Amino acid sequence: xxxxxxxxxxxxxxxxxxxxxxxxxxxxxxxxxxxxxxxxxxxxxxxxxxxxxxxxxxxxxxxxxxxxxxxxxxxxxxxxxxxxxxxxxxxxxxxxxxxxxxxxxxxxxxxxxxxxxxxxxxxxxxxxxxxxxxxxxxxxxxxxxxxxxxxxxxxxxxxxxxx
Amino acid sequence: xxxxxxxxxxxxxxxxxxxxxxxxxxxxxxxxxxxxxxxxxxxxxxxxxxxxxxxxxxxxxxxxxxxxxxxxxxxxxxxxxxxxxxxxxxxxxxxxxxxxxxxxxxxxxxxxxxxxxxxxxxxxxxxxxxxxxxxxxxxxxxxxxxxxxxxxxxxxxxxxxxx
DNA sequence: TCACTTAGTTCGGAAACGCAACGCACTTGT
DNA sequence: ACAAGTGCGTTGCGTTTCCGAACTAAGTGA
Numbered sequence: 337x338x339x340x341x342x343x344x345x346x347x348x349x350x351x352x353x354x355x356x357x358x359x360x361x362x363x364x365x366x367x368x369x370x371x372x373x374x375x376x377x378x379x380x381x382x383x384x385x386x387x388x389x390x391x392x393x394x395x396x397x398x399x400x401x402x403x404x405x406x407x408x409x410x411x412x413x414x415x416x417x418x419x420x421x422x423x424x425x426x427x428x429x430x431x432x433x434x435x436x437x438x439x440x441x442x443x444x445x446x447x448x449x450x451x452x453x454x455x456x457x458x459x460x461x462x463x464x465x466x467x468x469x470x471x472x473x474x475x476x477x478x479x480x481x482x483x484x485x486x487x488x489x490x491x492x493x494x495x496x497x498x499x
Numbered sequence: 500x501x502x503x504x505x506x507x508x509x510x511x512x513x514x515x516x517x518x519x520x521x522x523x524x525x526x527x528x529x530x531x532x533x534x535x536x537x538x539x540x541x542x543x544x545x546x547x548x549x550x551x552x553x554x555x556x557x558x559x560x561x562x563x564x565x566x567x568x569x570x571x572x573x574x575x576x577x578x579x580x581x582x583x584x585x586x587x588x589x590x591x592x593x594x595x596x597x598x599x600x601x602x603x604x605x606x607x608x609x610x611x612x613x614x615x616x617x618x619x620x621x622x623x624x625x626x627x628x629x630x631x632x633x634x635x636x637x638x639x640x641x642x643x644x645x646x647x648x649x650x651x652x653x654x655x656x657x658x659x660x661x662x
Numbered sequence: 663t664c665a666c667t668t669a670g671t672t673c674g675g676a677a678a679c680g681c682a683a684c685g686c687a688c689t690t691g692t
Numbered sequence: 693a694c695a696a697g698t699g700c701g702t703t704g705c706g707t708t709t710c711c712g713a714a715c716t717a718a719g720t721g722a
Contacts, residue, residue, distance in 0.1 A: 375699080377700075387700085391702080
């Protein structure tokens, strides 16, 4: 086998997520989608990714329900790819990665792009908060709980394939 | 060229972050590090990753300052890998991905592992909050701002290589 | 001395990537 | 009418990376 990185017999949400968005270029495709990119040529030009790879990624993202093809022209039949709700929810992952990169890779010198929180006017420094109480969460605040009847990543994703 | 996915002439924090943690297995290595794994054999056994790949990943993570080698035995010389602050800060990325996977991949059926927020007792549903005002952030609440003098991912990471 | 541990390195083959060229179904320009 | 252009992929070939398994290296314990 070549580069497969088959996490599918793991039973882990992170591994399952990586199975969907962990391929090279995939997250950048989604990043661009958030900036309004929705067509093959746009992605190809902006990313410089190989066309066959891009085609494979789009197909995979559609299969996993992250992107949805929508016809924007019959004759010639053309469709664009728009983010589903599932896809839109990935903005948390993108922003979190942005926050880490801005802090630890670009640092003081500042990143090329920043996000400004409109309502408070500050440059976004994303924190992880508990959806229940709203408090900022640190690793030590969490307790890992393993649940019986684990299902593997492969079993979980099989549902996607079927649809 | 084979599978390189060279994002380095992009100027983007997400691309820069992917350059560090975007390789296959890398994020799972870090996930396990958060669960106390710190030695080669432990990762190899848990992940089932090829040994040469694991060696390459560990080397890369050390080079990028995410893991730090620490001697735990002279004679025979052995070192374990521990998360740096930079590495520990990646828990936000992991938890965010966990949150997305739990919601959109495992869904109602429940994931194999869950995190419980000790202080409020609820199962963690991670939200993205603004570090300044603490409000939950949605995409529409943000304004993208491009900053002059963009530095590419390659330039930014060159700093790491030197050290 | 011989097994055993730990942490890699090396080697062959398969899979995925990068690049460029091509195909196809239309539209537009002359 | 015919050539050129557009949008979206697919095909083929060469290279890189990955996987798997065997092997090395440096020591420990029996």
